Amino acid sequence: MTNVKMKVNGKTVAREVPDETLLSEFLREHLRLTGTHIGCDTSQCGACAVHVNGKMVKACTALAVSLEGAEVTTIEGLANGELHPMQVAFHDNHGLQCGFCTPGMIMAGVDMVNRYKAEGRELTSEAIRHELEGNICRCTGYHNIVKSIEDAAAKM
């Protein structure tokens, strides 16, 4: 067991957890932040994507103990009184059906928009499709997800 301390969605949290605890378990079971979904648990689907120190990672494939002191943002931390532009865009563009993949899609969307902006690169719809390689959706056929991210990119 290790006492793990990190900042999750702006709040400092500490929990005594077994060393093999995954970040996804830490968030869902210890902090009760169940917006981070577990789709595959094998690093394939991206439903569990969160941001750690500003970088997107798959929470099912990181140990909580290894993230001592890290700043973590989950889907619950995006809205700030109002929905985040990426969340609004998914709503406006019908970017989800069952919604299971959506937290990961939105975290991936925010990550790619921020990254392309910082590097001064244009986020084309082709680039969005390439960037979404690690996020699987079984419902939408991706089309409206790509449209949502394009829409949000123009507003972020």
Add this chain to the structure above:
Amino acid sequence: MYPVKYHKPNTIDDAVAALAAGEEAMVLAGGQTLLATMKQHLASPSDLVDIRGIDGMVGACIDGDTLVIGAATTHAEVAGSAVVRKHCPGLAALAGNIGDPAVRNMGTIGGSLANNDPAACYPSAMLALGATIVTNTRQISADDYFQGMFATALEEGEIITSVRVDAPAKAAYAKFAQPASLFALVGVFVADGPHGVRVAVTGAGDDGVFRHAGLEAALASDWSAGALDSVDVSEDGLISDIHGSADYRAHLIKVMAKRAVAAA
């Protein structure tokens, strides 16, 4: 996952000691392979020794004409590194196309080389570039390092600390990705540098990454995609599985080699 004890040493000496002290201790880097194997109970280490906190393990720099990349440098960091992009853009491009963005933010060059997956991207680059794998105890040339599927020259408890790559004149990688796993169904790295003209193939060989003498000879006399047309790529010793027959992979080797030459 089975219970495990986590360690995060600050020095190589402490890491070596922790690896020796644990009953069945293993190095942890990005965890993008190891954590999945632990979940499947294919690995059940007693201790995990995280090397990401060790000084000098992360980052890339140039030492004369040699690129030095720390073992715990992530794929995203290699892809974005100004020195790697300047001295070996083909290597930066390879790193930027491993897996997906989240995997690239965690997975490391040292972890990929220690694992030596027969379909991994980096092994082909190291072999084609004639790189040197530096560990806590010695320097191993890529020619001696790769020893078949998931097999390397690493001894028990040996830690990769960096890789050294002599900057090539030209180099590039072309990958035909297996669409579900994103690993290479066939990947070819071509290089023309201080170690000569070398072509290494990943994803295709029954014994893991290998050099292709025929492609190398053709490129040594004429560095052009067209020079590869007449080369015979045999299907002997190539993988046949549900993703592609040996014959198909043999065909892809030539196609990928031509694309890599065109990109170099």
